[in-house]
Amino acid sequence: xxxxxxxxxxxxxxxxxxxxxxxxxxxxxxxxxxxxxxxxxxxxxxxxxxxxxxxxxxxxxxxxxxxxxxxxxxxxxxxxxxxxxxxxxxxxxxxxxxxxxxxxxxxxxxxxxxxxxxxxxxxxxxxxxxxxxxxxxxxxxxxxxxxxxxxxxxxxxxxxxxxxxxxxxxxxxxxxxxxxxxxxxxxxxxxxxxxxxxxxxxxxxxxxxxxxxxxxxxxxxxxxxxxxxxxxxxxxxxxxxxxxxxxxxxxxxxxxxxxxxxxxxxxxxxxxxxxxxxxxxxxxxxxxxxxxxxxxxxxxxxxxxxxxxxxxxxxxxxxxxxxxxxxxxxxxxxxxxxxxxxxxxxxxxxxxxxxxxxxxxxxxxxxxxxxxxxxxxxxxxxxxxxxxxxxxxxxxxxxxxxxxxxxxxxxxxxxxxxxxxxxxxxxxxxxxxxxxxxxxxxxxxxxxxxxxxxxxxxxxxxxxxxxxxxxxxxxxxxxxxxxxxxxxxxxxxxxxxxxxxxxxxxxxxxxxxxxxxxxxxxxxxxxxxxxxxxxxxxxxxxxxxxxxxxxxxxxxxxxxxxxxxxxxxxxxxxxxxxxxxxxxxxxxxxxxxxxxxxxxxxxxxxxxxxxxxxxxxxxxxxxxxxxxxxxxxxxxxxxxxxxxxxxxxxxxxxxxxxxxxxxxxxxxxxxxxxxxxxxxxxxxxxxxxxxxxxxxxxxxxxxxxxxxxxxxxxxxxxxxxxxxxxxxxxxxxxxxxxxxxxxxxxxxxxxxxxxxxxxxxxxxxxxxxxxxxxxxxxxxxxxxxxxxxxxxxxxxxxxxxxxxxxxxxxxxxxxxxxxxxxxxxxxxxxxxxxxxxxxxxxxxxxxxxxxxxxxxxxxxxxxxxxxxxxxxxxxxxxxxxxxxxxxxxxxxxxxxxxxxxxxxxx
RNA sequence: GGGCGGUUAGCUCAGCUGGUCAGAGCGCCUCGCUUACACCGAGGAAGUCACUGGUUCGAGUCCAGUACCGCCCACCA
Numbered sequence: 001x002x003x004x005x006x007x008x009x010x011x012x013x014x015x016x017x018x019x020x021x022x023x024x025x026x027x028x029x030x031x032x033x034x035x036x037x038x039x040x041x042x043x044x045x046x047x048x049x050x051x052x053x054x055x056x057x058x059x060x061x062x063x064x065x066x067x068x069x070x071x072x073x074x075x076x077x078x079x080x081x082x083x084x085x086x087x088x089x090x091x092x093x094x095x096x097x098x099x100x101x102x103x104x105x106x107x108x109x110x111x112x113x114x115x116x117x118x119x120x121x122x123x124x125x126x127x128x129x130x131x132x133x134x135x136x137x138x139x140x141x142x143x144x145x146x147x148x149x150x151x152x153x154x155x156x157x158x159x160x161x162x163x164x165x166x167x168x169x170x171x172x173x174x175x176x177x178x179x180x181x182x183x184x185x186x187x188x189x190x191x192x193x194x195x196x197x198x199x200x201x202x203x204x205x206x207x208x209x210x211x212x213x214x215x216x217x218x219x220x221x222x223x224x225x226x227x228x229x230x231x232x233x234x235x236x237x238x239x240x241x242x243x244x245x246x247x248x249x250x251x252x253x254x255x256x257x258x259x260x261x262x263x264x265x266x267x268x269x270x271x272x273x274x275x276x277x278x279x280x281x282x283x284x285x286x287x288x289x290x291x292x293x294x295x296x297x298x299x300x301x302x303x304x305x306x307x308x309x310x311x312x313x314x315x316x317x318x319x320x321x322x323x324x325x326x327x328x329x330x331x332x333x334x335x336x337x338x339x340x341x342x343x344x345x346x347x348x349x350x351x352x353x354x355x356x357x358x359x360x361x362x363x364x365x366x367x368x369x370x371x372x373x374x375x376x377x378x379x380x381x382x383x384x385x386x387x388x389x390x391x392x393x394x395x396x397x398x399x400x401x402x403x404x405x406x407x408x409x410x411x412x413x414x415x416x417x418x419x420x421x422x423x424x425x426x427x428x429x430x431x432x433x434x435x436x437x438x439x440x441x442x443x444x445x446x447x448x449x450x451x452x453x454x455x456x457x458x459x460x461x462x463x464x465x466x467x468x469x470x471x472x473x474x475x476x477x478x479x480x481x482x483x484x485x486x487x488x489x490x491x492x493x494x495x496x497x498x499x500x501x502x503x504x505x506x507x508x509x510x511x512x513x514x515x516x517x518x519x520x521x522x523x524x525x526x527x528x529x530x531x532x533x534x535x536x537x538x539x540x541x542x543x544x545x546x547x548x549x550x551x552x553x554x555x556x557x558x559x560x561x562x563x564x565x566x567x568x569x570x571x572x573x574x575x576x577x578x579x580x581x582x583x584x585x586x587x588x589x590x591x592x593x594x595x596x597x598x599x600x601x602x603x604x605x606x607x608x609x610x611x612x613x614x615x616x617x618x619x620x621x622x623x624x625x626x627x628x629x630x631x632x633x634x635x636x637x638x639x640x641x642x643x644x645x646x647x648x649x650x651x652x653x654x655x656x657x658x659x660x661x662x663x664x665x666x667x668x669x670x671x672x673x674x675x676x677x678x679x680x681x682x683x684x685x686x687x688x689x690x691x692x693x694x695x696x697x698x699x700x701x702x703x704x705x706x707x708x709x710x711x712x713x714x715x716x717x718x719x720x721x722x723x724x725x726x727x728x729x730x731x732x733x734x735x736x737x738x739x740x741x742x743x744x745x746x747x748x749x750x751x752x753x754x755x756x757x758x759x760x761x762x763x764x765x766x767x768x769x770x771x772x773x774x775x776x777x778x779x780x781x782x783x784x785x786x787x788x789x790x791x792x793x794x795x796x797x798x799x800x801x802x803x804x805x806x807x808x809x810x811x812x813x814x815x816x817x818x819x820x821x822x823x824x825x826x827x828x829x830x831x832x833x834x835x836x837x838x839x840x841x842x843x844x845x846x847x848x849x850x851x852x853x854x855x856x857x858x859x860x861x862x863x864x865x866x867x868x869x870x871x872x873x874x875x876x877x878x879x880x881x882x883x884x885x886x887x888x889x890x891x892x893x894x895x896x897x898x899x900x901x902x903x904x905x906x
Numbered sequence: 907g908g909g910c911g912g913u914u915a916g917c918u919c920a921g922c923u924g925g926u927c928a929g930a931g932c933g934c935c936u937c938g939c940u941u942a943c944a945c946c947g948a949g950g951a952a953g954u955c956a957c958u959g960g961u962u963c964g965a966g967u968c969c970a971g972u973a974c975c976g977c978c979c980a981c982c983a
Contacts, residue, residue: 604942
């Protein structure tokens with residue numbers, strides 16, 4: 001039999017590309033992803049565990065953030081599945097209305113086309129083609145990451161099920177008085193040619209200019225100019241054309257006599273009043289402000305208070321329109337220049353100075369957002385927000401990490417109504433119909449209403465709203481629309497409300513809040529029990545990854561090169577809930593090395609099977625009567641780690657899970673478990689029953705670790721698990737195997753073996769520090785306390801091998817030890833004492849230096865403990881256990897100090 | 907203007923409800939191709955836990971303040 005296979009079928013090293021795809025196929029073939037799949041081993045009566053994944057935007061390809069999402073969600077799902085719960089991870093895609101149009105606009109622009117040149121129908125045609133391609137790309141990417149999605153329940157926010165939910169949801173909101181149509185100031189993006197919600201406006205600090213412009217007063221009766229002026233400060237001279245008042249503060253003495261006077265707006269030659277309003281800050285600028293209700297939020301408020309007309313002067317492209325001036329058709333910034341020049345020419349431009357200000361820009365296109373008056377649909381959110389707040393305040397929905405509850409509170413408390421109209425094409429058309437009389441009919445019927453519900457005019461005379469919904473409107477229905485709502489489907493009944501909502505904290509308002517608000521109102525229940533917010537992935541320098549910066553790591557490239565498991569491990573390992581993480585090559589390398597380590601450890605275990613056990617042997621428990629200390633230690637450690645992993649999972653501390661397993665597998669199982677077992681397995685003098693027990697112990701431990709690690713690294717654990725013997729009760733595949741139970745701890749075995757490990761380490765350390773020839777064997781004399789005698793003898797062959805100690809002589813007391821071995825390197829490990837290299841030559845000076853250092857350390861610690869113990873307050877107030885612990889360590893340290901001092905001849 | 911994070915070894919970060927927590931990975935130094943693994947093994951160096959006060963028998967760990975860094979929210983022309 002060759003080295004490559006050693007009967008296990010495992011390649012010599014970890015090569016994920018060889019098996020990941022095949023394993024995913026096996027899972028699919030076994031139908032284990034669906035909670036009710038053929039291969040499911042779930043207890044149908046157990047409480048289902050449901051995660052609705054944030055559906056990725058169907059705009060291209062996955063980034064690392066998506067991979068992280070999937071890794072975390074899949075981890076939770078797989079854990080629940082192994083606990084025997086029906087587990088559902090529901091896959092989906094979001095049509096991403098504005099984002100998708102932005103991408104497609106870019107594509108057709110390269111062909112010399114525009115949205116307008118194609119027209120609505122042809123544009124949507126192009127979109128459907130585009131999306132058909134990206135859809136397949138994205139779904140295959142999801143598979144590559146290893147997500148155990150129930151593909152039979154795949155949903156798309158533009159599919160019929162979702163469309164129906166959107167219509168139904170909107171009609172209900174309308175019927176309940178929570179959706180209304182009105183003229184209001186909306187955020188207009190001239191680049192995207194649509195309105196956007198407040199959340200999509202990014203405040204951007206910029207240095208602008210504050211101009212002071214002089215307006216002339218007129219006598220309203222005669223129209224004559226009384227030769228008086230009032231100067232206003234503005235950053236937006238082009239909006240002068242839409243001014244309908246000049247406002248001052250009511251208490252401002254400078255202007256008191258002007259309130260009620262009339263001012264002539266230049267260029268449009270409109271006569272408007274000077275009004276007094278508290279909103280004006282007398283200290284800013286000139287203390288007088290021009291009022292443009294149609295293009296400014298504050299001005300709009302002022303306008304409403306004073307009954308001012310609102311005159312819009314910009315069209316959809318943000319060019320001047322409807323002013324009957326010579327600026328008609330000019331872009332807003334071109335118009336600004338001209339107007340400034342003209343003001344200058346008239347002598348009415350009084351001053352200008354640089355001004356730090358905040359400009360709202362479109363999150364998508366970066367264009368400066370223009371407030372404009374539009375008739376659009378809004379959702380009244382105050383009552384919905386109140387219910388959402390109630391849900392988190394009462395704890396019916398829990399937000400993790402908890403600190404985000406404060407953010408949540410704050411946002412939902414001051415929330416404005418939600419503008420859901422978009423003047424885009426790709427999305428759900430708002431199901432509202434208008435009749436010639438101007439009546440509105442909202443209908444959930446796919447074909448629209450049969451007639452106007454107000455005046456009864458027939459359907460043919462009705463016209464449907466051409467606007468579509470904000471993409472987040474359909475996303476907001478996701479947790480229940482995916483399960484068949486508004487129908488009372490079996491899925492909806494069984495899986496709603498869902499268990500956990502996992503997503504990045506960056507869309508807590510966009511998405512989580514909307515799902516919560518809409519979910520509570522429409523279904524009467526909170527859509528999920530727990531909101532788990534992940535942090536964002538950044539590049540190694542802490543910058544956001546973006547294509548333009550060129551610092552993106554493509555998850556597929558990583559998977560091709562390194563494997564999906566290391567990617568998942570690295571993403572989870574470095575993450576703390578809600579905190580961003582820097583991500584780069586080194587983390588992946590470390591995870592890949594770990595996978596390789598696990599691979600080889602398994603290869604070793606499989607290949608080390610004693611000949612007395614048949615290759616096809618069914619899994620046996622290690623025979624307790626033949627367990628040595630190393631075996632008892634290992635089993636106890638497995639129990640401890642299992643317990644710790646359970647606790648970490650319960651606390652959503654997924655990074656901790658990976659740390660625990662990395663440490664347990666690498667530093668305990670491999671470094672000591674396997675090393676100790678090797679010796680016993682290879683010992684021809686050991687009875688077969690003992691060797692068998694040792695091997696079964698390794699299998700037992702490995703099996704547990706593979707199970708515990710499976711939710712994090714599903715592919716490699718599945719592959720390796722197939723190579724080890726299974727119990728009769730085990731299923732074919734690890735993915736549906738049972739989560740390990742917590743075994744019994746054996747504190748004595750742990751302590752004893754760890755004492756021996758410390759001894760071996762001490763000997764290695766002494767040898768290395770004294771520059772002993774690495775391969776050489778040196779005699780070692782040991783004095784060991786009575787209680788460790790049995791363990792010492794049982795592990796004697798291992799100690800010899802691992803410490804290169806030969807002969808290894810045991811003495812009953814330190815005195816006897818010193819008598820037998822008066823010279824040599826000194827090792828102190830707890831209360832074990834050893835002398836290395838009796839009679840051999842080594843560098844005594846180096847040994848002395850090492851002991852001096854150890855002595856100094858021990859002495860410092862001893863001093864610290866004594867200091868504490870000398871405090872009456874400490875003795876009086878500290879808990880008993882702490883005091884006892886301090887006393888014990890004082891005794892230990894004192895003994896160490898004595899022995900070290902003694903060895904150093906003091 | 908509010909709110910929230912961060913500041914722990916050279917780098918990236920863990921440290922839950924205060925007492926063996928001063929840790930890990932990478933990097934660095936010295937050795938080693940020992941029969942699972944050089945994607946490895948053995949050994950080692952390295953931190954006044956940002957600063958200042960306070961609470962406490964005891965504080966990276968709690969409180970207050972300060973300084974930087976980052977994020978979110980917010981209608982000042």
